C-alpha cells in the first residue's frame with residue numbers, strides 16, 4: 001500500500017506499546033476499526049468549542065451543533081450515494097435492523113408471512129426476526145451454506161424465496177470474510193416480490209456501497225467498523241419503504257405536535273429519529289467518511305487481499321491449524337477464521353495476546369454459522385487498511401512458535 005507509514009501515523013493507537021512491552025498488532029478490525037486523528041479531533045473539537053443540543057435552541061452554539069449534525073448527515077449520505085432524507089441515524093447496525101423489524105415489518109407483515117435469512121447472518125439479523133415470529137407468527141426461513149464451496153447455497157436461496165416478503169442478507173460475513181452475491185440476491189428477491197435488507201456492517205469498510213445503484217430497500221450500517229466512532233450507525237431506506245413505516249422509538253424530536261388528547265408525528269425519516277441526537281458521534285462519522293473519501297478502495301482491497309493471502313497460506317502450513325476462509329477467492333475480504341486441533345481458541349487468543357496480537361475469539365455473534373461449520377468457536381484475524389506485511393509475518397512466526405510449543 002502506498003505510503004503505509006504515513007497512513008499509520010494518522011492512527012495514534014497504532015504506535016501503542018502494550019503493558020508487557022510488546023508493540024500492538026491490531027488484527028481485530030471486524031470487531032471495530034481504529035480511528036484516525038481527524039475523527040478524534042472532530043469529536044473533541046465539538047465538545048471543546050460548540051457542545052450544545054441540536055434542533056432545539058436558537059443560540060449560536062445550538063446553531064453550530066445543528067449545522068454540524070446535518071452537514072455530517074449530508075456527507076455520510078453522499079458517501080453512500082443516498083439522499084440525506086433517506087438516512088436515519090441509529091446506534092449501529094443492530095439498532096438499524098431492529099428499526100426495520102419494529103417500524104416497517106410490524107406494520108407490513110402478518111401471520112404466515114415469510115422472512116428469508118441465511119445461516120451466515122450475525123445475531124443482529126436473526127434475533128429481531130425470531131422475536132417478530134413469536135409476536136405475530138411470521139415464518140423465518142434460513143438458507144444454508146454450501147460447505148463444499150463455503151458460500152451461500154443459491155439454489156436453496158431461490159427455493160426459500162418462494163412467496164417471501166423480506167430477505168435479510170449479510171453483505172460480507174464477519175466470520176468467513178465472504179462477500180455474498182448481493183446484486184443477484186437483490187435482483188432475484190425483487191423479481192419475486194420480496195423487499196431486501198442488507199447488513200453492511202462489514203461490507204462498508206471494504207467497498208464503496210452505493211445505495212441507489214445497489215437497489216436494496218434497506219441498508220444497515222455501523223460507523224465504528226469504518227474508522228468512525230462507536231455509538232452511531234444508520235439505516236438507509238428508500239422513500240417507498242419509509243412511507244410504509246410507523247414510529248420506532250417515540251418521544252421528543254419525532255413529533256409534529258403533542259396534546260393531552262394525542263400526538264401526531266413527522267413524516268419519513270424524521271419520524272424515526274427520537275430524542276437528543278448523537279451529535280459528537282455524527283460529527284466523528286462525518287470526519288471518517290471524509291477520511292475514507294481520500295482512500296482508493298481498489299488499492300485498499302488489493303493491499304488487504306495480499307496480506308490475507310499471505311496470512312492464510314502461512315497458517316495452512318502450520319501443523320494443526322485449520323483455516324475456514326479462503327482469501328484467494330475474489331469475493332473474500334481480509335477476515336480469516338481458524339482453529340488449532342488441540343489448542344483451544346481461548347488459549348490461542350491468550351497466547352497471541354502475549355505476543356501483542358489483538359485477535360477475536362468466540363462465536364462472533366454467529367452461532368448458527370458455528371453450528372453449520374461444526375465448531376463451538378473460532379479464532380479470527382481481520383485485516384484492514386493500516387495493517388502491514390511485517391505484522392502478518394510476525395503474526396505467522398508467533399503462531400508457529402505457539403503451535404510448536406503447545407500444540
Ligand SMILES: Cc1ncc(COP(=O)(O)O)c(C=O)c1O
Nearest residue numbers: 092093094122124174201202222
Ligand atoms: C455482519 C455484522 N452484522 C451486524 C453487526 C452488529 O453491529 P453493531 O454491533 O455495530 O450494531 C456486526 C458487528 O460485528 C457484524 O459484523
